[in-house]
Amino acid sequence: MKAGRAGPSNPGSKEIPIPSDPNCLAGLSFVFTGELSSLSRDEATELAKRYGGRVTGQPSSKTSFVVLGADAGPSKLKAIEKNKLKTLDEDGFLNLIATRKEQEAIRQSAKEMEKREKQAAKETAASGVAAKPAATNQLWTxxxxPQTLKEVCGNKSNIEKLQAWLGSWDSSLKSGFKKPGKDGMNIFRAIMITGPPGIGKTTSAHLCAKLAGFTPIELNASDARSKKLVENSTNIMNTSLDGWMTGGVKTNAAGVTITDKSCLIMDEVDGMSAGDRGGVGALTALIKKTKVPIICIANDRGAQKLKPLINVTYNMTFRRPEAQAIRSRILSILYKEKMKIPANVIDQLVQGAQSDIRQVLNMLATWRLSNTTMDFDEGKSMVKMNEKYSVMTPFGVINKMLGPQMFSQTSRETLGDKMELYFHDPSFVPLFMQENYLKTTPSRIKNADGPEKTLKHLELMDKAARSLSDGDLVDSLIHGPNQYWSLMPLHAVCSTVRPASFLYGMGAGYGGPNAMSFPQWLGQNSKQTKLSRQLTDVQARMRLKVSGDKSEIRQSYIPSLFPHIVQPLMEKGA
Incomplete structure (x- = not known):
């Protein structure tokens, strides 16, 4: 079995070269595998990104170089041979940084992009269309x-489906929504678009509606959407819902013409809460009889309050666009604002904001107030300040905690960072640790062999088990009568951090044979509760004949009664 990585053998022993060009690795894609002698995995990845390169987890035909270290993963070696990829050692990677210059094609592409922006500005000025006087005071968002669908980043296939559904609305209405069409969408009177915030869901709905000839009418979380208001449609127009649904030329309170070519966009429907009591139910009833298309937009389709909408809407999931899909759009905006920011820094901002385009634009607009350039370190600092807090699953926490990097010699995580992983789910993470801590090949026994290796492995297992036992004692104080919640940091150390510090290494997700599994304790605890209830019932029925408590009945009476009562029933029947 392959041993785990314990970090570089000689950390910091090689000098990082000064690059001849700050974007010397632009256009290159790297994969790192194995243990480098001087750089940790995180340091090598950051170096590649700092100088414009892109780092992926698995080799493919699009990979430029695979940087090989000691004990490289066998699956990645097979992929290298299969795709005939170029490989580098650590020295070759550092030499590439020192000698390579940015490709001329990338420079030319940047110049052409800037030229197109200037030409577009000249054409706008020549057309005589006056610019908005307050444009400079508008938020960048x-x-x-986006003014056209070409400017929307990512989710192109879903946008095409939405266009097709709106385009075939008239024929679907005439057929009574009985012909499903190519994608099975035309039997639905409404579409539910779900996905993370800031990725273009509402913008795409508006643009598709306009291109299909509809007048988009949007209601969002700022509007009152109670059952009564949705039914009467008073926040759309002054006539009744039935009057509006019949079409015709009418206008709402805002003066927007309401016709049979109107499209209702219900944004943030998962925000219908106490103030919108009955709103989801009324919206469901509205969808069942509507004669105009309805587009519902939400962040989480799995929200409990949206269950009534699931069966009456077509699900369309928007995903976070990749950094490459957003980069060109951001670059064109930066050129217009006369900002010089490298593509790798933009990628870093996009990844740090989890592809939330609105947040990236807000960060850049704030930065523009005092600076026109941003280097890699400044971008890294800005991402850290604006970092979104995302909750990891217990599987993700355990994979990271028991993985080979968390406790390696070059790890940059502090004790506080490791304890923070516990607080992602303090109820489940200790159970997952208890279930899976024996499934790794510890990095601490990497250099041992034979009986010595086995003995050292047993010692580490003993230390981890003792720490878990201490964690159980602390947990009994936290959830006991006095509820000492201030002990949770100590519980984090005893139940999660300390056991992992002994047995970290190769495991699930890191090339090991043992997959991480869900805690069996939960099932056993449920079974124990069920059996305890049955034992209580048996004790209640025996109380007139015996004086034993539940423990005595379980240990003494039931084993004696089993062959005389239960076994004959099992063998002969009632």
Whole structure:
């Protein structure tokens, strides 16, 4: 079995070269595998990104170089041979940084992009169309909102489906929504678009509606959407819902013409809460009889309050666009704002914001107030300040905690960072640790062999088990009568951090044979509760004949009664 990585053998022994070009690795894609002698995995990855390169987890035909270290993964070696990829050692990677210059094609592409922006500005000025007087005071998210579908980043296939559904609305209405069509969408009177915030869901709905000839009417979380208001449609127009649904030329309170070519966009429907009591139910009833298309938009389709909408809407999931899909759009905005920011820094901002385009634009707009350039370190600092807090699953926490990097010699995680992983789910993480801590090949026994290796492995297992036992004692104080919640940091150390520090290494997700599994304790605890209830019932029926408590009945009476009562029933029947 392959041993785990314990970090570089000689950390910091090689000098990082000064690159001849700050974007010397632009256009290159790297995969790192194995243990480098001087750089940790995180340091090598950051170096590649700092100088414009892209780092992926698995080799493919699009990979430029695979940087090999000691004990490289066998699956990655097979992929290298299969795709005939170029490989580098650590020295070759550092030499590439020192000698390579940015490709001329990338420079030319940047110049052409800037030229196109200037030409577009000249054409706008020549057309005589006056610019909005307050444009410079607008938020960048409004000022640079996509005006065409080409400017929307990512989710192109879903946008095409939405266009097709709106385009076939008239024929679907005539057929009574009985012909499903190519994608099975035309039997639905409404579409539910779900996905993370800031990725273009609402913008795409508006643009598709306009291109299909519809007048988009949006209701969002700022509107009152109670059952009564949705039914009467008073926040759309002054006539009744039935009057509006019949079409015709009418206008709402805002003066928007309401016709049979109107499209209702219900944004943030998962935000219908106490103030919108009955709103989801009324919206469901509205969808069942509507004669105009309805597009519902939400962040989480799995929300409990949206269950009534699931069966009456077509599900369309928007995903976070990749950094490469957003980069060109951001670059064009930066050129217009006369900002010089490298593509690798933009990628870093996009990844740090989890592809939330609105957040990236807000960060850049704030930065523009005092600076026109941003280097890699400044981008890293900005991402850290604006970092979104995302909750990891217990599987993700245990994979990271028991993985080979968390406790290696070059790990940058502090004790506080490791304890923070516990607080992602303090109820489940200790159970997952208890279930899976024996499934790794510890990095601490990497250099041992024979009986010595086995003995050292047993010692580490003993230390981890003792720490878990201490964690159980602390947990009994936390959830006991006095509820000492201030002991949770200590519980984090005893139940999660300390056991992992002994047995970290190769495991599930890191090339090991043992997959991480869900805690069996939960099932056994449920079974124990069920059996305890049955034992209580048996004790209640025996109380007139015996005086034993539940423990005595379980240990003494039931084993004696089993062959005389239960076994004959099992063998002969009632």
């Amino acid at each position: 409004d000022r640079y909102a």
